[in-house]
Amino acid sequence: MLLRALRFLAGLVVGVAIWWAATPAYNHLLAPATQLLLHADRRLAVAQLVPRERTVFVTSSTPMPTATMPADQISYNIILLLALFASNEQAWRLANVRALAIALVILFASHCVGLVISIESTYAVRQGAWSEQNYGEAAANFWLTAELVFRIVGMFGVVFASWWALSHSKSVST
């Protein structure tokens, strides 16, 4: 278990470095993918997501207010994912790397959903009159709650579940 903990810490260090360095480039993938999802909501169908360093800027050609989303606060759970996969025995074996690749795809999808939730929550609650005109009280509460659940426990729950499922599936453990 001690060796496993050391591998975890090594993975954490690597994870922090990757997250810190790669977030601006990653946001260039995250923004367009999230924009597709976001347009499913007609209230935000005109929103354009523009990656700006560690944030994603929400704008449009309409009077819809703009917002700056701290996208790095949605994607930092990649550090835990990398640390957990690094803690597995023989972390470099093909099965573990393949499982990590699948987990990264799941994580990317969860980041898109997380960013949609954060944007919806921002526009539902923190845009003054625009929020009141476009979101009812129930919708505002829903998006605010969804954001809290995702940010506090959901984003780590996704990581743990992905790691657990993929590290203990038959093709990896055998």
Add this chain to the structure above:
Amino acid sequence: MALAPRQTRFLIVFAVLLIGFYAIITIDAVDRRVVLPFTAALARVSGAALNLIGERVHVTSTVIGGAKFAVDIRGGCNGLEAVVFVCAAMLAFQAPVRKRILGALAAAVILEALNVIRIDSLYLLGVYHRNVFEMFHLAVWQTLMFGAAVFIFLIWTSIVAPRNAPAST
């Protein structure tokens, strides 16, 4: 990449419990009567530890303040999210109920002790190395807290169910 039915059941129960527990601690009455007093107590313990090592801080409710810097311990920084996380995992795991409860209690104590270290180290970073405060606050310590929760869970499973322990697969 197929999961055994027992592992699938574990993941489903874990997710349900995680959301359920989190919902409980966000109820307004629970927040006012349990979470806030707990967080204030955590601030007092963390403040006392800082005073022990020579930092002159004072604690007001959930705020630890010094001459140069102050931290306000809020939801998400009181360690309860990691406690909820590990409790959900332990209670979802197939083991005797007594061992699940004992495990969850022990995990809560260990994680909150670690959280005192987190709070104090963040205060010290805020005073002496403010340029890296945000990185440690957001990325490093959150990962360490949840990583610790996962490790506590793995150690516990290797004790209560050695043959099924995830660490051994």
